[in-house]
Amino acid sequence: MSDRGSGQGVLPGMPVRLFRCTPTKLTTFEACPRRYRFTYLDRPAPQRGGAFAHTSVGAAVHTALARWWDQPLQRRTPERAAELVAEAWSAWPTPSSGGFRDAEQSAQQRERAQAAVAAYAERLDPRAEPVGVERTVGTPTAALALSGRVDRIDRRPRPEGDGDEPVVVDYKLGRRVPDDDDARSSLALGLYALATGRTLRTRCRRVELHHVPTGSVAAAEHTSTSLERVVRRAESIASDAVRAEAALAAGADPDEAFPTAPSSLCAWCDFRPSCPTGQRTAPAAEPWAALDPA
């Protein structure tokens, strides 16, 4: 371990340089160190593949749900939510720039997303102003300078009846509907809860995964003990990343310092064009293959 993350080798009284990270940066290293190097270290950045349609749909839905809360109260309606999806869709001037097969598929998916977001908005209370929408939160730990952007932070009454506290809300769109175990075991959600509590100077325990296509909500309640476990896990991943970066800086073979972790996910990796291991591991997925059939 280098002195960057651990403090080892630092003279007494000297400040420890914290490892700057987001939950995504940590989970990227955990999933595949080579992908981490491609994403955060190699410059110029290696060649990436084109857009994936399911990612485009996710981006449009996230944008629409964020902008919905910017609307004046009387315009926070399901109909306006659907319009906001259509407006976000203009980010892809051609179907292929969004990863869609053709104009027909793009239009079908847009209508599907509009219906899902309108139904989701129908269940929202437009007067329940969130504490934050796409809000950046952050906190230091013993080894990390952690930051991240939360889709939505609600304010809800405490179960104990003594005031209210923030709740971390993360939107999901995948085919699989997440369950409470997913919410409980998510490193990102745990770190968001920690950083939200520290940023807002209050206790934040509840995290929720909102599956927009079905309206299903998966939830977990963190405790101080479970948040300590989340921090230990994050710091362990960070110390491995710090060690790999230190080896690279010391002249190690970049491919040995950041090995590949091939899996079926290589079919969907942005850096597949730059990764012979990934190309051998899984056939390239069509950019629209992860869409739900319209």
Ligand code: SF4
């Ligand atoms: S294609 Fe696979 S092995 Fe290569 S960087 Fe991406 S995830 Fe890692």
